[in-house]
Amino acid sequence: MRKWKIISPLVALGLWWLLAGLGWLGHTPTPLAVIKGFGHLVATGLPPGYHLQGHVAASLVRVFTGFAIALVIGVPLGIFIGYSKKLEAAVDPLVELIRPIPPLAWLPLAIIWFGIGLASQAYIIALGAFFPIVLNTVSGVKSVDPRLIEAARTLGAGPRTVLARVLVPGAMPSIFTGVRIGMGIAWMSLIAAELVSVQNGYGLGYMIMTARDLARYDLLVAGMVVIGILGYLFDWLIRLLEKRTLSWR
């Protein structure tokens, strides 16, 4: 099975190389140009002096802060909503109303509320990651077999024990799904979060937008690839964590 994993990236790379090389994709840079662009980002930086390492570090801080906020609020809220029908009825309409609004649309408000620094960027990213985490947690809690809860109660378990020993472990696989999707959307929201301003001149999203302004599509695509790789790595880490935590299954 392992060797199958490299097929789709290789096919995509081959197609890209072929079509860009033939000039069928307009001014799309070839993979080779993008690799050179990657070297430029590491050695020279964009803007010059602002190296890729710094952009990655700055974006990691933003993605982590936003994601952590989404996680810390999203999981407990999801558990309570899944647990209580009344709470679900009360909260669900608001959640469904806010959920379709793209993070980008919140940007001007976020800046009024939190300024142009980390707070507003974390808010935008948290907003993106929040909903998949909440909704998957809710569905995870609901998926726990009611007979298990009954059995625990019959055996004398109080509400706390039921929550900690039955509901949360039972919802774990679904929570992990939400966390994985949430992490992906956190990276997707990065460009929106860094679109208006970055105070220290660093950020992958900011770097990509600068490459666009300067018509350096090789650097732009290199930045996209970096985000893709980082997102892949984090997804892999979360899956590893999932395997470890859910080894009882």
Place this chain on the structure above:
Amino acid sequence: MKYRKSPVSSRRNTAVVLFLLLALAALALGGCGSSAKTTRVVRVGFLRNDLHQLAYYVAREKGFFKEQGIDVREVGQFNAGPEEMSAFSAGDLDIGYVGAAPAITFAGQDMADVKIVAQANTGGSSIVVRPGVEGNDVAALKGRTVAIPGISTMQDFLLRTALKKANVDPADVNIIVVKPPEMLQALASAQIDAAVAWEPYPSMAVAQNAGWVLMTSQKIWPDHPCCMVVADSRFIKANPDTVRRFVAAHVKATKYIRDNKLEAVDLAHLYTGQDPAVARNAMKNIGFSYLPEAKLLERYVSFMKDAGVIKVTSAPAFTRRLIDTQFIQGGGS
């Protein structure tokens, strides 16, 4: 997991993949085919709500394009110059109103084959300082945080020029990128001390008491180029007469704005939805002249070349190639 695929389904998959590839190829080829027939239809792009490009709006509203017998089709309204230039790259635009900076950037990177056929405006930017910052000259910016709309933009160059004139080392100023709509908020909440932006943002900042004008760009660099009328080189080659007609309408509109200031303000208000008082103030800071000055543009091209933003061997030669004023008739500016 182990399973065996039936040979039939795998053959079918191959067929599907082949079909998709062919479809993609057909699409790509279809996109390349363009007729070389002459046309009176012009696909135009411009920047949304940009007062610098008022001549376009005036020419449209006053029927100057119709007078010239050309059919102007608005195919793109853009938020920013680079997006508009990428539409030129894609071959979706024939003529566009756009800033000199993105036009030079894309031409200098061979990302778009365009010529500057006329100028839309000069000046039109300002350094705005938030209330509470002491001092009333550019030297007051030393040690402060100053926002520009982007790296190597005209505003970046204007700020560096102003700092140089005031003997301030740019390294002593914290220059950050903030998009103009958000500059106002950042000024009002003291997250930045000053900002360099194009109109109407400086006038909006003043109207909202978020800042005061430290220096207009006219003072920093008199009659500096700003927005341009840019045309696709292939379109120029195939339809020189259509370009000439378009430029004639643009020249007429530019003169009209100069001769009818008050009406122009009203039109500016209609065009951008901007408060009339703000539009009036903003218009004072914008010069409307249609003849691009090679010497002035060259200065900016040199700045971009030195910054490593464009890969051109000679700034004067590149500038000469970029400007094509043959369509401007009757002289003047």
